[in-house]
Amino acid sequence: MPVNRLNELFARKNGPLLSIYFTAGYPEIDSTLKIAEALEKAGADFLEIGFPYSDPLADGPVIQQSSQKALENGMTVELLFEQLKDLRKRLTIPVLLMGYFNPVLQYGVEKFCKSCADAGVEGVIVPDLPMYEYEGMYKDCFSNNGVTNIFLITPQTSDERIRKIDQLSKGFIYLLSSSSTTGKNLALNDEAEHYFSRIREMNLNNPTMIGFGISDRESFRKAAEYTRGAIVGSAFVRILGEDNYLEKIDGFIRNLKSND
Amino acid sequence: MNNYQVNENGYYGDFGGAYIPEMLYPNIEYLRQHYLNIMHEPAFQAEFQQLLRDYVGRPSPLFLAERLSEKYGTTVYLKREDLNHTGAHKINNTVGQILLAERLGKKRIIAETGAGQHGVATATVCALKGIECVVYMGEVDIERQAPNVARMKMMGATVIPATSGSKTLKDATNEAMRDWINNPLDTHYIIGSVVGPHPYPDMVARFQSVISEETRKQLQEKTGSETPDYVLACVGGGSNAMGMFYHFLDDEQVKLIAIEAAGKGVDSGESAATTLLGKEGVLHGSRSILMQTPDGQVVEPYSISAGLDYPGIGPQHAHLFKVKRAEYVSITDEEAMQAGLLCARLEGIIPAIESAHALAYLEKMNFTGKETVVVCLSGRGDKDLATYMKFFDL
Numbered sequence: 001m002p003v004n005r006l007n008e009l010f011a012r013k014n015g016p017l018l019s020i021y022f023t024a025g026y027p028e029i030d031s032t033l034k035i036a037e038a039l040e041k042a043g044a045d046f047l048e049i050g051f052p053y054s055d056p057l058a059d060g061p062v063i064q065q066s067s068q069k070a071l072e073n074g075m076t077v078e079l080l081f082e083q084l085k086d087l088r089k090r091l092t093i094p095v096l097l098m099g100y101f102n103p104v105l106q107y108g109v110e111k112f113c114k115s116c117a118d119a120g121v122e123g124v125i126v127p128d129l130p131m132y133e134y135e136g137m138y139k140d141c142f143s144n145n146g147v148t149n150i151f152l153i154t155p156q157t158s159d160e161r162i163r164k165i166d167q168l169s170k171g172f173i174y175l176l177s178s179s180s181t182t183g184k185n186l187a188l189n190d191e192a193e194h195y196f197s198r199i200r201e202m203n204l205n206n207p208t209m210i211g212f213g214i215s216d217r218e219s220f221r222k223a224a225e226y227t228r229g230a231i232v233g234s235a236f237v238r239i240l241g242e243d244n245y246l247e248k249i250d251g252f253i254r255n256l257k258s259n260d
Numbered sequence: 261m262n263n264y265q266v267n268e269n270g271y272y273g274d275f276g277g278a279y280i281p282e283m284l285y286p287n288i289e290y291l292r293q294h295y296l297n298i299m300h301e302p303a304f305q306a307e308f309q310q311l312l313r314d315y316v317g318r319p320s321p322l323f324l325a326e327r328l329s330e331k332y333g334t335t336v337y338l339k340r341e342d343l344n345h346t347g348a349h350k351i352n353n354t355v356g357q358i359l360l361a362e363r364l365g366k367k368r369i370i371a372e373t374g375a376g377q378h379g380v381a382t383a384t385v386c387a388l389k390g391i392e393c394v395v396y397m398g399e400v401d402i403e404r405q406a407p408n409v410a411r412m413k414m415m416g417a418t419v420i421p422a423t424s425g426s427k428t429l430k431d432a433t434n435e436a437m438r439d440w441i442n443n444p445l446d447t448h449y450i451i452g453s454v455v456g457p458h459p460y461p462d463m464v465a466r467f468q469s470v471i472s473e474e475t476r477k478q479l480q481e482k483t484g485s486e487t488p489d490y491v492l493a494c495v496g497g498g499s500n501a502m503g504m505f506y507h508f509l510d511d512e513q514v515k516l517i518a519i520e521a522a523g524k525g526v527d528s529g530e531s532a533a534t535t536l537l538g539k540e541g542v543l544h545g546s547r548s549i550l551m552q553t554p555d556g557q558v559v560e561p562y563s564i565s566a567g568l569d570y571p572g573i574g575p576q577h578a579h580l581f582k583v584k585r586a587e588y589v590s591i592t593d594e595e596a597m598q599a600g601l602l603c604a605r606l607e608g609i610i611p612a613i614e615s616a617h618a619l620a621y622l623e624k625m626n627f628t629g630k631e632t633v634v635v636c637l638s639g640r641g642d643k644d645l646a647t648y649m650k651f652f653d654l
Contacts, residue, residue: 054425054557055543057437058281064424076555101279102542106556127281128542132269156286156444179283179444 005094006122006148006171009046010207010228017229018043018220018257019209020236021098023050023066024083025075027240032083033090038246040093042253047091048125048231051080051099058127060183062234066241077107081115088120096150098125109138113145123148123171131165139168154179155195159202166204173206175199175227177213183234184213196226220256232256264509264576264585270458272579275549278457279542283441287449288545291364292459298363299356299466311355312470315388316345318352320471322478322634327606328619334627337488338609338637339475341500348612348639349468349500350381354450356467358385361448368392368447372436374401374429374496375566376408377639378452383417393417396435398428401566408643426560429570433544453497454574457545461502461574468503475634476507483632487511490625493636494519494617495588496532496568498577500638505586515587518577519617521563522590532561533590534573535581543571548578564593564647565613567639595620597651600641612639613647 009017020039024032036047052067052075059067080097087095097116104112104126116124124147129138134149142149148171153162156179165173177192178184199208210223211231223230239248270276270292278288298304312318321340329336341349354371361369369386371393373379379395386393395412399421402409412419425431433451440449454461454468476486491508493501495518508514523531531537534549541550543558551559551571563569573581580586591599600616603609611619615638622635641648648654 055430055434057434057544058283058441060438061424068425071557078555100542102550102552102558103556105542106539106552106554128279128545130278130280130282130285133277133279152282154283154286157282158286161285176283180442181438184442 004122004146004148006046009094010172013045016220016224017045017209018253019046019048019229019231020044020253021048021050021231021233022237022240023052023063023070024080025052025070025073026066026237027069027245029073029075030083032080033086034246035240035249036095037090038249039253040091042250043257044093044253045229046094046096048096048098051075051077051097051103053100053103056100058181060181060234062183062237066237077103077112081119084119084121094122095120096123096125097121101126101129110141113141113147116147117145121147123150125150125174127152131168135168150174152176155191162199162202162204166206169206171206172228173204173208174231175208175210177210177223180212182212185215185219200226217256217258262583262585264580266458266462266576272576273582274540275547275575275578276458276461277547278545279547280457280545281441283444284437284457287440287444288457294364295360295459295463298360304359304363308356308359312352316351316355317343318470319474319478320344322475322482324482325607328603328622331606332622332627333629334631334633336622337479337632337634339471339504339634341471341636341638342609342611342615342640346377346381346384347642348377348381349471349503350378350452351384352470352503353452353464353467353499354378354381354385357448357450358389358391361391361450362389364448366446366448368394368443369450370394370396370436370439370447371450371452372396372429372432373452374398374432374569375643376401376405376412377567377643379417379419380408380411382450382452383412383415386417387415394439395419396422396432396439398422398426398432400427401429401432405566405643428560430543430558437544453499454502454576455497455544455546455572461546461576464499465502465506465576468499469506471500471503471636472505472507475504479632479634487514488632488634490515490517490631490633492517492519492618492621492633494568494614494638495573495577496521496570496614497572498574500636502574502576504636505580509585516580516585517621518586518588519621520588520590521565521568521596521617522592523562523564525592526590530562532563532568532570534561534571535588536590538572546575548572548575549581565596565617567612567614568617589621591617591620595623597648599623600648601652609637610641611637612641613644615639
């Protein structure tokens with residue numbers, strides 16, 4: 001098996017990592033790879049490509065609307081894998097797929113993992129596939145195909161459960177900045193900082209990244225003080241709704257990563 | 261003996277579970293650990309039973325429908341959930357859950373509603389207990405069900421339009437879940453049917469099981485036997501049917517018939533006949549049977565009856581369907597409307613269009629004359645008058 005690009009990235013790179021989420025098939029049906037390439041070129045460290053679902057209950061309005069538009073455009077899991085056939089000819093950074101469980105279940109979990117492996121996708125994030133179901137029914141599908149499953153934790157997740165998630169994870173653990181749907185701004189209050197510190201002090205085997213509510217340079221930098229970096233979703237997807245979005249990607253990423 | 265109840269992992273055979281994002285895990289887990297203990301507390305039971313009696317008006321009568329019996333050539337009883345306070349079975353569950361929410365220390369209630377019956381039943385118990393109430397309702401449904409919106413507002417609830425997706429019940433459910441994700445500590449979500457992540461399907465079924473518990477006693481008094489030959493109930497998500505089936509599940513000789521809404525016909529593309537048109541899938545936190553595209557996108561169902569207009573069924577129903585403990589059939593808009601009119605003419609009872617689906621199936625059955633049939637009359641038709649007027653040009 002080739003070295004997992006994701007593990008290699010975390011091992012190799014110093015400094016904060018920036019991951020970007022966007023929805024496949026949004027704003028245009030064939031925009032998926034063009035956006036991915038522009039993001040790599042602009043300096044994103046890895047990508048989370050969302051496959052759309054009709055009922056995205058963990059998402060706020062921005063990502064909901066992108067999913068709805070992507071579905072109207074005709075995006076399906078099948079078509080996404082078709083588009084990703086050339087992924088590794090065009091991109092070197094790690095790529096994860098993110099979406100809800102029902103489309104994966106209908107495509108076939110085993111087939112989904114195999115398609116990820118074939119396309120060169122390192123892992124998946126399925127927020128509504130809980131640990132119990134993953135461990136009991138699907139863990140082997142993932143590991144047999146060398147595809148990593150990324151778990152989420154929130155300020156309310158118990159230490160005991162975090163330890164268990166840490167054991168099952170290979171890649172990183174996705175820290176939600178607060179219990180919220182996507183697209184809200186990160187509240188940098190004492191409570192959030194206390195939670196980030198608590199996780200840091202747990203000394204987990206896996207690195208952590210903060211997501212949900214990271215929208216600008218300031219929140220990105222704050223997140224990176226406590227973890228290996230952060231994931232930006234809604235704030236980026238909003239850019240994709242604008243005219244000439246491809247030209248704006250470079251500026252968006254450079255602004256997030258700049259140290260001024 | 262077959263087991264038709266939930267196992268310790270939250271499953272009914274292949275169905276159920278808790279397919280929820282981590283944000284909801286602490287709430288669901290806390291509920292899972294405490295719901296049975298709380299429900300079994302003597303003080304809880306005393307208050308629950310007292311409210312069911314003095315506030316809801318239980319026990320609801322089991323009425324021998326003589327003229328319907330004569331028409332169908334058998335003995336037909338109607339379980340009169342339509343006589344409950346707020347006009348349907350929905351209140352059995354909301355009374356139970358509000359008492360549970362109080363004991364969980366929650367200060368705020370959220371709910372989803374389609375036609376508005378569950379929203380009204382939730383707003384009602386929140387007013388009774390003086391607890392803040394927020395009801396999510398699809399923008400399209402808000403327009404269609406103005407009187408129920410007014411009822412909720414009159415009782416102090418805030419009604420928030422769900423503007424995402426198809427703007428109906430499933431989107432209202434998504435919005436309620438999003439609210440819960442964002443307000444995990446002080447809020448309890450009162451789900452209105454036997455759907456959602458474990459332990460909701462089991463909890464709601466237990467609260468609704470009073471329907472069949474009473475029916476057994478009433479049948480004993482009236483017929484000398486606790487069990488009928490047939491039990492009929494309509495199914496959207498499936499809460500009145502589960503309440504009506506609950507205490508008959510282990511009496512295998514009792515034939516359980518669940519009636520789904522065929523809408524304009526099962527093959528018309530405008531239907532809500534989930535077991536016929538659906539496939540196994542995951543929606544709103546549980547694994548069940550679900551109307552969806554081959555790509556796993558949830559399909560918007562259709563029925564003239566807003567209460568049956570849901571693209572899934574509860575996981576326990578999916579299990580009863582799969583192991584064939586209950587029979588799942590469907591009735592069209594037209595058949596249901598005619599059955600509603602017939603019930604009004606023969607018995608002086610105007611049923612909710614949901615319940616009229618169950619009545620309509622009597623027409624399709626063959627009786628010898630010796631059977632005892634119980635039909636769950638889950639709600640009254642007041643809310644449906646506009647639809648009846650339009651349909652029959654009254």
